[in-house]
Amino acid sequence: MENNTAATQAKVSIITIGDELLIGQVVDTNSAWMAQQLNLAGFNVHHRVAVGDTWEDIWEALNQESERANIVLITGGLGPTADDITKPLLCEYFGGKLVQHAPTLAHLEQLFSQVLKRPLTDRNRKQAEVPDVCTVLLNERGTAPGMLFEKNNRLFFSMPGVPHEMQGLMQKHVLPLLQQRFNPGIVEHRYLLTAGIGESDLADRIEAFETALPAFIKLAYLPHYGMVRLRLTARGVQNDTSVITTLNEQFALLQTYVTDVMVVNEDITMQALVGKLLKARKQTLATAESCTGGYISHLITAMPGASSWFTGSVVSYSNKIKETVLHVLSDTFTTAGAVSEETVIQMLAGILGEMETDYGIAVSGIMGPDGGTPEKPVGTVWVAVGSRKRLETKKFQFRYDRARNIEMTAVNALNMLRKVIEETHPL
Template sequence: MFAEIITIGDEILIGQIIDTNSAFIAQELNKIGVSVYQISSVQDDRAHILKALREAESRSDIVIVTGGLGPTKDDITKHTLCEYFGDTLVENHEVLLHVEEIFKKYISSPISELNRQQAWVLSRAEVLHNEYGTAPGMWIQRNGKVVVSLPGVPFEMKHLITTKVVPRIIEGFKRPFIVHKTMITYGMGESAIAEILEPVEVRLPSEVKLAYLPSLGSVRLRLTGKGPDKDQLNALVQSEANKIKALLGNLIYGEDGGEPIEELVANLLIQKNMTLGTAESFTGGRIAQKITSIPGASAYFKGSVVSYATQTKIEVLKVPQALIEQYSVVSAQVAEAMASNLRALLKTDFAIATTGNAGPTKGDADVEVGTVYIAIASPKRVIVEKYLMGSQRDRVVQKSVNKAFELLQKEILKL
């Protein structure tokens, strides 16, 4: 079965706020086997809303609308729904008492007629009590289809979705099961992975689909199964996942819903009773930030030197000036010295070092923008890898942070 989501509000369309409501609703619907066919954002405009409702109801079993239920004149959702369903607004006594109670308890200004109008609902709608706000939700059913109107305030909407809407959908509609399994890879691009997985893809069962979701430094592989038998579906998706794992091996470092790579690294360090430090230049402390965001990081992380300036590399990390003059501050030799000297300075088992040119200008190094070197110093050796990460500054930094964790994980596993 299909659902559509319509968010109403000029503030979304002009970029004043980000529509997080649709993402939450889609996730909750997916959990119960309802596929989202389309998501739309429309203006606070009667004709636009009517058109969106007509199109959505023609395609889907459930239409969920958020926004436009406030007390001001630009909030026209209720009146437009009345027109769409040929209905009228009536005052709901329970909602009115709730609105008056909210004003009495929490709002110092007197309740106005506009506020009381929050208790007006469609006469044929089933009211969904909104205990956290003044605008109730409405469940409107006709011809076997449902239109649900919800407030746009995220925490009010979320509560109504989880406590009112989802339980009613489960009770009133027969739904298939949807099963997802997502594996996360590092170290290879989308097209290269697709070539390796071609033997699996061409033989996928009709109930299962494979999607590639590339991001900075990693590719998520999402298997989705859809069918009437949950146990059979789980077994089918797991069987295809096993085939993918057999082909990709160590390229897969984890699964969605599992630990991010920095937590996997943290757990490895804890298991081996080993420590880590970082010497960061162009990454500006981003690696350290990811590490220290994990509770208990002090057990294995000793600290970081953000040696953004060349002089800091010389004075704090003791990188020889002659080495910089000979090879450039962005070089394998400098990255190696940074990692080795940081490891000695902080007395750690491992050290990560980054030096590079993230742009937009060349800075102290006469190298191409996007050139980066990442070094990992371990008890046994120092490795240095060179990468060309492109020309967009934020992407260069984030891709490098991800790559640093990937390299570190591989070195830890070798001990």
């Protein structure tokens, strides 16, 4: 099957601007989000570049990326302060002059008078000035408009660096325009998550499958949190239904190779999977967290609708709270210690009783960088999950920094609970 699509002609580069990105003060989430959305729309991102608030560096990036790509997306440097130099630079780069854009000014006046409830200053009014050689893209979520420039059959989109504003411009203006100008074709993904097998062992197991894949389907290995996510990606001509049919056939075949280690055959987080299982069974969960400090409940409550299956959490960071709220016996701390199987078993019993839930998770460990002993080094974690009828415990020995140890504990605890739910109440 041939895979000749116009998407191969649409090469995209992303330029993010700001000193704060280069010194690590702000993490560049914009380019990651943009790349994800472009990929879903069928476009390949070939380069991502971050530059500081320096005229020469931005100019050089524009020159380089316009040679590599015919679509250049730019974020940052459009604010009202002196260090925001992107707009005057683009004006010079494309040979224009700044003029006041009446619709943008009207938007600013309405925004300041009716929403922000404060006067529109001269500095903010300058946000309505745009190069006369651009097409203005109204930014309904903020003050700095987006701008579209065309030069040598290349499209340049300039957008604010504020993520919420950039995303609004991408969804309303940039992606629809690109889909009108180009024929991105079909891009479809299928995901499955495995646990209990390393990346190299997994690659050996499915080597024959990967070697036999059609040329228009690619397999990617995405290790994360001690698990490995597999992604199949198919690209083809728009409206070619055989591409999707073949992808589904190959995805079904892939699952036969990993049946014993497969967690789920969809692109879903572990917390969302646990929620899905509990909702289907009309059951509930609560957590008793010591070393994770509420991180597990944070992952859960970040999802809309979690209140239908998650009742709450006790962050029992001190032994006093473990004892008085979760009813851990004081002798347990003396005989076994706070980081022990005995403690998490009693924490689990306490949270199940206090919250009156079907299932619970209890964790206690040493996240680091200090606090470890020869018997219980940093990274030692005990987890207990289950119900009043079924209990599972496990000791982990993580080897990462504090933040990573907390993340690993949360995901592995949720995966332990996932297995207990599926085994205890199969549908």
